[in-house]
Amino acid sequence: MHFTIFFTAHTDSLLALGVLMAYTGYARHRTGRVRGFPWELWLGVLLATSAKGPVGMAITLPGMGLEMLLADSALMRFSKDAWIGLWKRIRAIRPFRGLALAVSLIVVWYVVAGLEVNWDFVRAALIYQNFTRFLTGLDHEHGPWLYFHTIWGDFFPWSLLLPFGLVAAWRLRAELPWRLALTWALWTVFFFSLSVSKQSKYILPAAPAIVLLSLGGLVWLFGGQAKRARRVAGTVSLSILTLFAFLAILVLPGLIFPGLIPVPKTVQGLSRLRAYLEKHPAPLVSYLYPRPPTIYALYPLRHAPIPFVRSARALYAEIHSGVIRPGSYLLVYRDALPAANRKVTSRTLSPPPNPRDFARVFSIPAQGGLILYRLLPTIRHMPVPKTPQPPPWHWWDQFDTD
Structure with a gap:
């Protein structure tokens, strides 16, 4: 654990x-x-x-x-x-x-x-x-x-x-x-x-x-004084075993006989994303930590963890310093982009990718929407946008032990 x-x-x-x-x-x-x-x-x-x-x-x-x-x-x-x-x-x-x-x-x-x-x-x-x-x-x-x-x-x-x-x-x-x-x-x-x-x-x-x-x-x-609790535990255990058996009945035939069972749209979309990256290879960076289905789908492609940045501040700083270079891919979940009906938080990519410097090359509806950008050569001359700086100082990141 x-x-x-x-x-x-x-x-x-x-x-x-x-x-x-x-x-x-x-x-x-x-x-x-x-x-x-x-x-x-x-x-x-x-x-x-x-x-x-x-x-x-x-x-x-x-x-x-x-x-x-x-x-x-x-x-x-x-x-x-x-x-x-x-x-x-x-x-x-x-x-x-x-x-x-x-x-x-x-x-x-x-x-x-x-x-x-x-x-x-x-x-x-x-x-x-x-x-x-x-x-x-x-x-x-x-x-x-x-x-x-x-x-x-x-x-x-x-x-x-x-x-x-x-x-x-x-x-x-x-x-x-x-x-x-x-x-x-x-x-x-x-x-x-x-x-x-x-x-x-x-x-x-x-x-x-x-x-x-x-x-x-x-x-x-099991001490002899919790008969009702034992019945509840038995019911819960039986329900869990039944659920696993049901899932096994659904999943195993699809693994043994591919194409027998319809593939969920999320899996289809992530499979298309992996195929695109295999055909057009380049370094990949995720904005925020990639979600488990994305990690699972792209792991065979990389056989290594997907690099990620934790904030807009870190993203633009790494672009400016040359750690993230032109030609690289940026993976962004749609709910991390600013929207009129969505509250701006520390996880929001603000300012959003500018079309002059970020080319939107791929998108899928999986997991609420997943967008793949490619950094254009003009990114070298992109001025570092002003991003909100948390107290106490703008350089707190070098002291962040988390």
């Missing part, structure tokens, strides 16, 4: 490790296995904060606070003794000394970076990476429900058991392990759902909690 991401996104891996350390230390402290200052908890927060700045604290400490709130149902009745108990639980983890430890390394790093590089770099790293991306999205703008439909594939096969784990955790929330796994997973996904900038790897810190919930759901499901 996420092996490629773990090896390529180093800061995200350190964040996930720090969060795991923090929650493990918190659990050991809450069960009385650790007396005195909870070093494991706060060293985990320190590692998470050092990897991703304030985000490290934002996805650990509130989750622990939620666990403390759920620990005593009397809090909802505004019982004085319950609130006094909550304050004692907060004091027990030594919050002031812990916060001082958690920010010590990152503050030193900011100071050294400011002195050795410059303070603009610190501003870019602190403001852009933590606040600008959270509030504006820039190159990773997605709707609030992204993780609710990506989590099933990202955490497969654990995701199949996750609904049962969530139900079991809520019913057994009086027990610390269930309660902590529940708040850890839900708070992490909720926090990153609030962010305008979203990618699947952002919720990696919740992976241990999601796996624990899924395994706990399996134990609860």
